[in-house]
Amino acid sequence: MAATDRSSAGDPVRTLTLLWREAREPAIGQRGPRPAQSVDKIVDAALALADAEGLGVVSMRRVAQALDVAPMSLYTYVPGKAELIDLMLDTVYARMPRREPAGPDWRDRVTAVADDNRALFERHPWLAAVSTNRPTLGPGAIAKYDYELQALDGVGLDDVDLDAALTFVLGFVQTCARAAADVRTAQQESALNDEQWWAANQPLLAKMFDAERFPVASRVGAAAGAAHGSAYDPEHAYAFGLRRVLAGLADLIERRSDT
Amino acid sequence: MAATDRSSAGDPVRTLTLLWREAREPAIGQRGPRPAQSVDKIVDAALALADAEGLGVVSMRRVAQALDVAPMSLYTYVPGKAELIDLMLDTVYARMPRREPAGPDWRDRVTAVADDNRALFERHPWLAAVSTNRPTLGPGAIAKYDYELQALDGVGLDDVDLDAALTFVLGFVQTCARAAADVRTAQQESALNDEQWWAANQPLLAKMFDAERFPVASRVGAAAGAAHGSAYDPEHAYAFGLRRVLAGLADLIERRSDT
DNA sequence: TCGTACGCTGTACAACGTACGCCGTACAGA
């Protein structure tokens, strides 16, 4: 299988029991050598590797090497790489801070949720590269869900809207984080600074910002580029977007005027 | 290089000239055999493959096979797979419909932009699997940018906010599309129907929806699951989110009361 | 003490992107 870095393939029941650390399936008698590793050790090693060098270097061989173990030994504990990534995800979810509610104003509480999630993506940049964040339904994900729902609980939304509102907020943060990560990697892998880039693309830039073919794009693109110092400013996008998100939710919470 | 399915590595100048179909670098004399393929033929073949069978089967070998050509021949026209994906992206952007403005109300115009983008992700499901949508700055991307900006031009936003607002809308649609794609693939690869899944996970479900440990999650999760018939309903998430997005933008456009 | 369950691992396979160098074609210049 040529799996891209996606989570969770294979038997979903097996994945779930693993996430909840339910009894492993042999485990009847305790014959044979005692396990020298553990699921947690493997997940921690993979996490350390991903945090330090990115998801790209997280291969089964590399994780095994970090544990001083043969690559195939990992498969004694984990069904495959997809499940390992699921475990990594659930682990960082479980370790997120669970503060006291940020205040009586739901806006402050939602802002805190958004900021915490943004910080999560900053602490673990590889999160933005995991293609699927499909709810793993592990203990960490559910604890996170429970905690974050509380920020919006009691403001008068029914439960269905409550769930949708949280999904909306988290989706926004994720999009921002991914965009920010894209900018970072783009900057890293092109060894060009801005000046060199503009010089090298001089002839094309005229076409790109052709005010006749693309009147609005050339005008707005120039203005945005000048304001941010580059084509995309993650910080500004987050600040702007969060205000829109809060205003959008306010319309639902404080007015309830639309369906 | 262990590239995941991401776009654009290598020399960005080369990528840009390719996107704009600028003169290829040899092309001084016209010696040697005439090219039997072309960039466009290759991109079209890759697009057909991706549309039909997903991004996972788009390998250089497979694209070459579709063109009845040896794998390495593709490298005569395209520097590598990353650039090929950039070209695929820009091509589908270029082919998006460019309608007349949807009406005098900016809400209708923004809704049309969102719907068109959602349709794009539905027509090309592999788009959701491309990890990076970093602006390729190809002709298609710029034409799309120019066209979509017009939906929000003239409503009283300054250019910087205009750019940010569009980014905000498109980010929302992208998040929805990715989530929807995740649901689809999850359903496909687990051959379990809902009933079997619930039966198999019976013992774990009690823990997962433990009303003592996770009071809010269990309550809201149950309500949302019952309302949608599953854990996540892409259609509902899109409808809900789009209303929030419009309300969030309205707060900026019609009130301009916050910074 | 012995059988066996089970942890561990070496080897191997299929698939990937792509570097390298050869082959043959067909035009530019003579």
Added chain:
DNA sequence: TCTGTACGGCGTACGTTGTACAGCGTACGA
């Protein structure tokens, strides 16, 4: 018309990935 050479095409090979499989040795249950 002839020839040198630029260039399209591609066969081979390398390094990397996830992981199937079979064998080996350990340490507990009986």
